[in-house]
Amino acid sequence: MTIVLNAEEMTDFLSEVFPQVEGMFSIDRLDEGALVMRLHASEQHLRPGGTVSGPAMFALADVGAYVITMSRIGRQALAVTTNCSIDFMRKPAAGADVLGEFRLLKLGRTLSVVDCLLFSEGQAAPVARASLTYSIPPVK
Amino acid sequence: MTIVLNAEEMTDFLSEVFPQVEGMFSIDRLDEGALVMRLHASEQHLRPGGTVSGPAMFALADVGAYVITMSRIGRQALAVTTNCSIDFMRKPAAGADVLGEFRLLKLGRTLSVVDCLLFSEGQAAPVARASLTYSIPPVK
Amino acid sequence: MTIVLNAEEMTDFLSEVFPQVEGMFSIDRLDEGALVMRLHASEQHLRPGGTVSGPAMFALADVGAYVITMSRIGRQALAVTTNCSIDFMRKPAAGADVLGEFRLLKLGRTLSVVDCLLFSEGQAAPVARASLTYSIPPVK
Amino acid sequence: MTIVLNAEEMTDFLSEVFPQVEGMFSIDRLDEGALVMRLHASEQHLRPGGTVSGPAMFALADVGAYVITMSRIGRQALAVTTNCSIDFMRKPAAGADVLGEFRLLKLGRTLSVVDCLLFSEGQAAPVARASLTYSIPPVK
Numbered sequence: 001m002t003i004v005l006n007a008e009e010m011t012d013f014l015s016e017v018f019p020q021v022e023g024m025f026s027i028d029r030l031d032e033g034a035l036v037m038r039l040h041a042s043e044q045h046l047r048p049g050g051t052v053s054g055p056a057m058f059a060l061a062d063v064g065a066y067v068i069t070m071s072r073i074g075r076q077a078l079a080v081t082t083n084c085s086i087d088f089m090r091k092p093a094a095g096a097d098v099l100g101e102f103r104l105l106k107l108g109r110t111l112s113v114v115d116c117l118l119f120s121e122g123q124a125a126p127v128a129r130a131s132l133t134y135s136i137p138p139v140k
Numbered sequence: 141m142t143i144v145l146n147a148e149e150m151t152d153f154l155s156e157v158f159p160q161v162e163g164m165f166s167i168d169r170l171d172e173g174a175l176v177m178r179l180h181a182s183e184q185h186l187r188p189g190g191t192v193s194g195p196a197m198f199a200l201a202d203v204g205a206y207v208i209t210m211s212r213i214g215r216q217a218l219a220v221t222t223n224c225s226i227d228f229m230r231k232p233a234a235g236a237d238v239l240g241e242f243r244l245l246k247l248g249r250t251l252s253v254v255d256c257l258l259f260s261e262g263q264a265a266p267v268a269r270a271s272l273t274y275s276i277p278p279v280k
Numbered sequence: 281m282t283i284v285l286n287a288e289e290m291t292d293f294l295s296e297v298f299p300q301v302e303g304m305f306s307i308d309r310l311d312e313g314a315l316v317m318r319l320h321a322s323e324q325h326l327r328p329g330g331t332v333s334g335p336a337m338f339a340l341a342d343v344g345a346y347v348i349t350m351s352r353i354g355r356q357a358l359a360v361t362t363n364c365s366i367d368f369m370r371k372p373a374a375g376a377d378v379l380g381e382f383r384l385l386k387l388g389r390t391l392s393v394v395d396c397l398l399f400s401e402g403q404a405a406p407v408a409r410a411s412l413t414y415s416i417p418p419v420k
Numbered sequence: 421m422t423i424v425l426n427a428e429e430m431t432d433f434l435s436e437v438f439p440q441v442e443g444m445f446s447i448d449r450l451d452e453g454a455l456v457m458r459l460h461a462s463e464q465h466l467r468p469g470g471t472v473s474g475p476a477m478f479a480l481a482d483v484g485a486y487v488i489t490m491s492r493i494g495r496q497a498l499a500v501t502t503n504c505s506i507d508f509m510r511k512p513a514a515g516a517d518v519l520g521e522f523r524l525l526k527l528g529r530t531l532s533v534v535d536c537l538l539f540s541e542g543q544a545a546p547v548a549r550a551s552l553t554y555s556i557p558p559v560k
Contacts, residue, residue, distance in 0.1 A: 085505035225365035
């Protein structure tokens with residue numbers, strides 16, 4: 001599927017619609033083959049021991065699913081997550097950013113389905129996996 | 141099952157182990173019959189329109205599942221979430237706190253299973269539901 | 281919400297649209313307050329030890345979510361499951377039927393969300409819990 | 421990870437432990453790189469229109485997660501599914517077998533985590549995705 005918003009345009013769009021998370025995420029790669037998003041490890045997302053928290057990993061999965069969907073359909077700020085299932089498999093590495101690799105499994109008229117693997121930067125075994133469904137509002 | 145940590149003790153324990161979320165959550169009710177936890181609506185958890193974000197609701201589900209498990213087994217900071225499935229069903233009310241009502245469905249030797257319904261305070265229809273599994277480390 | 285198909289009408293409808301599972305399920309109770317469905321324990325759904333299999337419990341959750349949705353919107357054979365998350369918590373009792381208690385958490389224009397607890401008949405602790413989303417085709 | 425049960429040994433093991441599903445599934449490929457399992461389309465798993473049912477797809481996901489786990493740890497019939505999340509994304513092709521491609525994301529001491537994509541044979545877009553957790557009983 002053709003990309004209609006590239007990494008720079010998506011970054012601007014995210015800043016507009018989610019100003020609260022400004023600086024929390026960035027896009028490492030966005031093209032027809034892949035989306036890789038980065039969660040910047042920072043004090044507020046850490047747990048005792050210096051590892052990234054579960055809610056911060058959920059937030060990365062959620063924003064990445066939004067980004068990969070929007071990158072194909074364009075700016076539709078009202079798309080909403082309807083479901084997420086996430087498995088936490090390993091403790092993230094202390095102090096490391098978390099990278100999410102996303103796949104768009106389905107893009108229908110009303111729903112998109114995305115899955116992702118999350119990794120501590122520099123490590124081969126995933127720390128978490130998630131699948132998400134977004135509901136896409138009908139275009140008027 | 142007997143409660144081994146009451147609301148006050150749990151609040152102290154949460155402050156110790158999750159200092160980053162200090163002030164984000166509080167316990168409305170914790171006894172053998174129920175756990176009700178509150179997510180305080182505040183600017184950093186809001187989305188455009190003033191509604192509580194998905195990741196903030198996930199965080200409420202996650203902390204409540206931890207609290208209801210710990211309330212029966214005592215202080216075991218190392219218990220970790222292994223799975224969460226969450227359905228977002230309705231838009232939360234603008235500016236309202238979100239309340240989570242939790243049930244402990246299973247407390248085994250190595251796993252606990254919890255489900256919850258989340259409500260915007262003052263509304264009857266749930267905004268989200270979630271189920272979570274915690275892995276409980278063996279006591280040495 | 282008003283019931284538009286009662287237990288007898290739903291049973292007839294199920295026989296029409298799912299002839300393959302004839303005899304596998306029955307409705308114990310269907311009214312505005314509750315849906316209870318029964319999975320009849322029979323050889324083909326059993327595992328070694330005489331307990332009901334995971335796929336048979338999934339099938340009960342799936343058909344119950346369909347029934348509770350249809351009971352409110354009427355005959356729409358084309359509604360399809362889009363997501364199910366299921367937790368298997370305890371071994372079912374050998375030889376016992378499994379009963380599912382269902383709640384309709386949301387009935388929107390395009391999606392319904394249902395959750396359920398499954399019990400071995402005569403036992404208090406649930407053997408499984410599940411949540412399901414059905415996509416409801418637009419009425420032409 | 422090394423394979424300790426090959427396709428032929430696994431097939432024999434499945435026939436022993438799950439005699440009820442004899443003939444329903446077969447292993448197309450099992451080696452260190454991949455597991456591909458086949459659900460044979462047959463009358464009892466079909467829905468009106470000749471498509472494979474949701475419960476049959478769940479059963480394929482479940483048995484494949486069991487097979488990929490056992491292929492690494494050997495015969496442990498008592499491993500049990502604790503969680504499955506499945507998304508049904510497209511209608512399967514009428515009359516076609518369904519193929520499941522499985523990945524072992526984690527093999528810990530007490531849990532394994534597997535995900536899979538399911539395809540109608542001969543089609544490129546997946547009909548479903550699932551993730552599963554198996555609990556592995558401690559070796560005495």
